[in-house]
Amino acid sequence: MTETLQDTINHSYDDQANDDDAQDGHGMDAVESALWRAEVLPPTPPQPDCSVLDVGAGTGVFSSLWLEWGAAVTCLEPSEKMLEKARDNLYGKVSFVLGDTHDPALFPDGGFDLIVSRQVACYFRDPLLVFQNWQRWLKPGGQIVLVDGLWFREGWSDDHLVDQLPLSCLQTRATIGYLLEKSGFQILENKWLDQVNAYLSGVGQSKSPRYKIVAKRVE
Ligand SMILES: C[S@@+](CC[C@H](N)C(=O)[O-])C[C@H]1O[C@@H](n2cnc3c(N)ncnc32)[C@H](O)[C@@H]1O
DSSP states (O other): OOOOHHHHHHHHHHHHTTTGGGSTTTSOOHHHHHHHHHHHSOSSOSSTTOEEEEETOTTSHHHHHGGGGTOEEEEEESOHHHHHHHHHHHTTTSEEEEOOTTOGGGSOTTOEEEEEEESOGGGOSOHHHHHHHHHHHEEEEEEEEEEEEOOOGGGOSOHHHHTTOTTTTOSOSHHHHHHHHHTTEEEEEEEEOHHHHHHHHHTTOOSSOEEEEEEEEOO
């Protein structure tokens, strides 16, 4: 059977699952974790008993930030090996779903208060389909917190992927914000993560500044 584009992505994450937390910009020590919490986690959840879906959860590093709220967190991840790592790290604390966020049938409508995703949009094969799914999976008034970075072509090991993934090396925060608006979200924030970026460049980890977009499902 021919390997699909998503199979290629999943196999590459299967291969790197054991080392992923050691990669630049993936795992985080206590100092970095505090900066991410300060810049990304709103001080209070949008709803009490907040249900959070972390799309492309990887080994669960980003998912764990949302546990601070006492939120019910679901980790969605298409690479079996990455999901195994997330299970090792967060067993008993979150739920785990193996799947691709392009699949509309993964979750029922209106199940989540918040959808979060860090450094995954660059892998979306069809961003409009993904944002349409997120609209449906969110409760009315639900929000998203999406983090991505300005990635460079040279940073990807596979040119073939770059030319098939429409958000793989954006050089502006505008594109994802624009696509979210066109998909029925109201943008609440679209800003650089100044403290995280200063930390990452200070420790020589990344030349790709990270930004966050917070958006609300329009009724
Ligand atoms: C750069 S890693 C980020 C992992 C995690 N979000 C973090 O911040 O540590 C990208 C993740 O996106 C996942 N991913 C790729 N394509 C995806 C898709 N179509 N649906 C959901 N997740 C996907 C990959 O398997 C990988 O775990």
